[in-house]
Amino acid sequence: MPQLAYKLPLSTADYLAGEPFAEVRHEYVDGEVYAMAGTRKRHNLIALNLAGALRGHLRGTPCQVFASDVKVHIAWDWHERYYYPDVVVACETDDTDEYVVEKPRLIIEILSESTERKDRAEKFYAYRHLDSLQEYVLVAQEVLRVEVYRRETNWDLEVYEVAEAEIELRSVGLRLMVAEIYQELQ
Numbered sequence: 001m002p003q004l005a006y007k008l009p010l011s012t013a014d015y016l017a018g019e020p021f022a023e024v025r026h027e028y029v030d031g032e033v034y035a036m037a038g039t040r041k042r043h044n045l046i047a048l049n050l051a052g053a054l055r056g057h058l059r060g061t062p063c064q065v066f067a068s069d070v071k072v073h074i075a076w077d078w079h080e081r082y083y084y085p086d087v088v089v090a091c092e093t094d095d096t097d098e099y100v101v102e103k104p105r106l107i108i109e110i111l112s113e114s115t116e117r118k119d120r121a122e123k124f125y126a127y128r129h130l131d132s133l134q135e136y137v138l139v140a141q142e143v144l145r146v147e148v149y150r151r152e153t154n155w156d157l158e159v160y161e162v163a164e165a166e167i168e169l170r171s172v173g174l175r176l177m178v179a180e181i182y183q184e185l186q
Contacts, residue, residue: 012080019082020099025069028082029122036084039068042141042185043110047086049183050108050139054089057174063091063105071100072107076129083123086110089172092132103132106171110139128155134171144178 009031019026025036039047051067058065066089071082082100087108090101107127109119119138127133128151136155138147146160146167160167163179 015082016099019071025084027071027084028080030079030081037114039110040112040141043086043112045184046110046139046141046181047108049181051087053176053180054087054106054169054172054174058089058172061091062093063089063172065089066101072104072127072130073100073102074126074129079126079129081126083126091172104130105132106135106137106169107133108137108139110141112141124149135169137169139181144182146178146181 010028010033011031012028015026015028015033026033027036028034047067051065054065065087067087068084070088071084072088074081074083085104085107087106088101088104089106090103091105092103095101095103104127109115109123111119124136127136134151136149138149140146144161144163148158148160148167148169149155150158150170152170160178163177163182165178166175167178167181168175
């Protein structure tokens with residue numbers, strides 16, 4: 001009788017040991033590893049606009065802004081995950097791993113057709129297990145639409161769809177216009 005093939009889970013230690021040398025970034029979800037695809041120019045410009053505004057605003061504070069190549073670690077119950085958010089802000093001085101943020105304050109994901117479902121469901125569910133996380137922001141690429149979820153409001157949704165609308169990222173004390181997020185794309 002033929003043997004069925006099955007997938008062996010990868011240990012967290014093996015994932016972390018190999019990821020710095022991988023040619024492609026991978027996210028780690030409970031023992032399974034998923035390769036990450038590249039992004040479109042629109043996606044990248046939106047992420048850079050946000051990271052730039054955050055970096056300028058937070059200069060001189062303990063907070064640091066990272067864009068796309070730094071992992072966030074989430075662990076709860078028997079789950080362990082490492083995701084690469086598009087933009088992440090960390091303000092804890094004891095968050096010292098060179099490759100991983102353990103205590104993010106703000107996470108931003110730029111939505112794409114291939115990632116939207118995962119960003120809205122799986123990642124949002126996992127990120128809410130981070131005690132340090134105060135805000136989660138989802139930004140659409142094709143239309144002006146920014147969604148802000150805040151811990152302080154029990155993760156209620158705030159939607160901004162007009163270029164002149166002002167968004168307050170309370171977790172870091174930054175106010176910016178929707179138009180600034182989509183600068184050079186309209």
